[in-house]
Amino acid sequence: MRTDSKTIYVDLDDVLCQSARHFLxxxxxxxxxxxxxxxxxxxxxxxxxxxPSEERDELYRIxxxxxxxxxxxxxxxxxxxxxxxxxxxxxxxIVTGRPPDSSEVSRExxxxxxxxxxxxxxxxxxxxxxxxxxKAISLTELSMRRFCWAVEDSLPMAQYLANEMKVPVVxxxxxxxxxxxxxxxxxxxxxxxxISAAFPALSGNS
Numbered sequence: 585m586r587t588d589s590k591t592i593y594v595d596l597d598d599v600l601c602q603s604a605r606h607f608l609x610x611x612x613x614x615x616x617x618x619x620x621x622x623x624x625x626x627x628x629x630x631x632x633x634x635x636p637s638e639e640r641d642e643l644y645r646i647x648x649x650x651x652x653x654x655x656x657x658x659x660x661x662x663x664x665x666x667x668x669x670x671x672x673x674x675x676x677x678i679v680t681g682r683p684p685d686s687s688e689v690s691r692e693x694x695x696x697x698x699x700x701x702x703x704x705x706x707x708x709x710x711x712x713x714x715x716x717x718x719k720a721i722s723l724t725e726l727s728m729r730r731f732c733w734a735v736e737d738s739l740p741m742a743q744y745l746a747n748e749m750k751v752p753v754v755x756x757x758x759x760x761x762x763x764x765x766x767x768x769x770x771x772x773x774x775x776x777x778x779i780s781a782a783f784p785a786l787s788g789n790s
Contacts, residue, residue, distance in 0.1 A: 591702070592669060593734035593745070596680040596690065599756055600666075600699060602657040603647075604629055610646055615639055627738060627760045648682070650689040658697045661776035668780070670700035677702060677731065681709035681741070684719035709741050723748075735779070737761060746770050754779055 597603035605621055607629040612618050619633045626632040630640030646652060666676050678701045682690060687706050694701060706720040713720050727749050735754045736742045739761040745751040746769035753770045755761060756779075773779045 589730060589732050590673060591675040591677050591729075591731050593677050593679050593731040593736075593751065594666070594701070595734075595736045595738065595741070596678055596682065598737040598758060599735055600659055600662050600678070601693070602659060604758075604760075606652065606656045607643065607647055608633075610643060610652070611635070614643070614646060622759050624759050625762070627740075632760070648686050650686075653686060653689045654693055654696065656693065658699070659776065661780075663697060663699055665776050665780045666700045670702075674732075675702040676700055677729075678704045679707055679726070680705070681707060681712075681738075684713060687719050709738070709744075733783075739763075742770050743767070 594600065604624050608619050608621065608624070611629075611633050615633075615635065617633055617635075624632040628640070630643050633643075635643060670676060678694065678699075680690060684706050687704070691704055694704065705726075707726050708720045708722055723744065731745075731749070731751050733754060734742070734745045734751045735756065736745065737756045737758045737760075739755070742753045742755045742761075746753050746767055751769065755770050755772045756776075757772050757774045771782075773782065
């Protein structure tokens with residue numbers, strides 16, 4: 585499957601919703617540990633919080649419950665920017681590495697917050713899913729699609745998009761993606777306001 589060159593890849597967790605901050609609420613509620621957002625320097629939130637393996641497993645089971653996913657707060661700036669991009673004729677392809685069985689509730693969350701998008705795809709970004717998972721596609725399958733831009737918070741995924749797919753990547757500045765060298769196709773932005781200002785042709789700003 586190939587998409588046209590007006591399709592923008594947009595990640596979900598910590599790009600459109602406040603996933604890491606919700607993780608920290610659960611860590612405090614369930615394990616009695618109060619961790620500051622700035623301390624989440626590892627993409628694996630459980631490791632950043634110093635949880636042993638059994639507690640990390642429990643954390644991920646809890647956070648993917650439908651009621652937890654639905655209660656995650658949106659990144660408010662992102663909603664307005666995606667609406668502008670959609671109105672400008674761009675297609676918003678939401679691409680997530682969440683477990684395949686969270687697909688339905690993730691779509692419900694997008695509808696709840698009226699987030700403009702043309703498609704929703706679950707990708708096995710980190711080789712976590714079983715091969716027979718019918719709701720997720722592989723990175724190889726993703727590489728067959730064409731995007732004009734990508735918005736990510738995961739450094740490994742940003743590097744895959746830039747290196748393997750030759751896609752220019754907007755990397756949202758997060759505590760866990762601070763360690764990387766310069767890359768001609770990856771540009772770091774503090775927030776969605778900066779992204780909108782940097783791409784006037786997309787947002788309609790003058």
